[in-house]
Amino acid sequence: MAYEVEKPDEEWRAQLTPAEYQVLRRAGTEPAFRGEYTDTKTKGVYSCRACGAELFTSNEKFESHCGWPSFYDPKDSEAVELVVDTSHGMTRTEVRCARCGSHLGHVFDGEGYPTPTDQRYCINSISLRLEPEEG
Ligand SMILES: [Zn+2]
Numbered sequence: 335m336a337y338e339v340e341k342p343d344e345e346w347r348a349q350l351t352p353a354e355y356q357v358l359r360r361a362g363t364e365p366a367f368r369g370e371y372t373d374t375k376t377k378g379v380y381s382c383r384a385c386g387a388e389l390f391t392s393n394e395k396f397e398s399h400c401g402w403p404s405f406y407d408p409k410d411s412e413a414v415e416l417v418v419d420t421s422h423g424m425t426r427t428e429v430r431c432a433r434c435g436s437h438l439g440h441v442f443d444g445e446g447y448p449t450p451t452d453q454r455y456c457i458n459s460i461s462l463r464l465e466p467e468e469g
Contacts, residue, residue, distance in 0.1 A: 339385045339434035350384065357458045358384045358436040361421075361428070366401025369459025373397075378466040379409065380457075385434035389413050389462065396449055402439065402456045406449035414455075416441065429455055436461065 341349075346359050356362040371380070380390040380403075390405045398404035408414045412432060419428035419440065429438045439457035447454060 337433060337435040341434075346384070354383055354460055357460050358438075361419075361437040362458075363439075364402070364458045364460050369402060371403045371459040371462060371464060372401060374403070374464065376464060376466050378464050380462040380464050382431040382434060382436060382438075383461055383463045384436040385431060386463075387413060387431055387433040389431060389438065390455070390457065392467075396447065398447060398454055398456070400454070400456060403459055403462065405455040405457065406447070406451045406453055408455065414438065429457065431461075438462075 343359070347355055350358060353364075357364055375392070377392045379388050381388050388409050391409050394405045394407045396404055396406055415430040415432040415435070417428045417430060419426045426440045429441050430436060431438060438461045439455065442454045442456060444452055445454055446452065
């Protein structure tokens with residue numbers, strides 16, 4: 335699939351820090367409970383750290399206590415791409431930025447969280463950048 339934003343690997347390497355590159359472009363995972371947005375309650379919009387697309391908002395963020403920022407829904411369903419991921423001996427659903435294809439995290443269904451969707455978008459802080467709401 336072709337993404338709206340596509341760059342050669344060396345450009346992503348130059349643009350991103352090594353830690354950002356490892357998660358966004360190599361589908362890595364940041365350590366649990368260490369990400370800068372894990373417990374953030376600031377109101378605002380979370381954008382893709384690679385391309386700036388608006389992906390999630392503070393309205394759908396909830397406390398999952400799983401160690402990563404968790405959202406029950408993306409800002410728009412078209413903002414993210416869901417891909418079956420069978421790495422690490424598990425079948426999971428990977429969440430990517432639909433604009434640039436960068437790895438964001440995974441989405442889990444039916445865990446029983448008291449949210450409208452019963453889904454948990456488990457997203458790496460380092461994949462996101464929070465734009466706080468004005469005023
Ligand atoms: Zn992106």
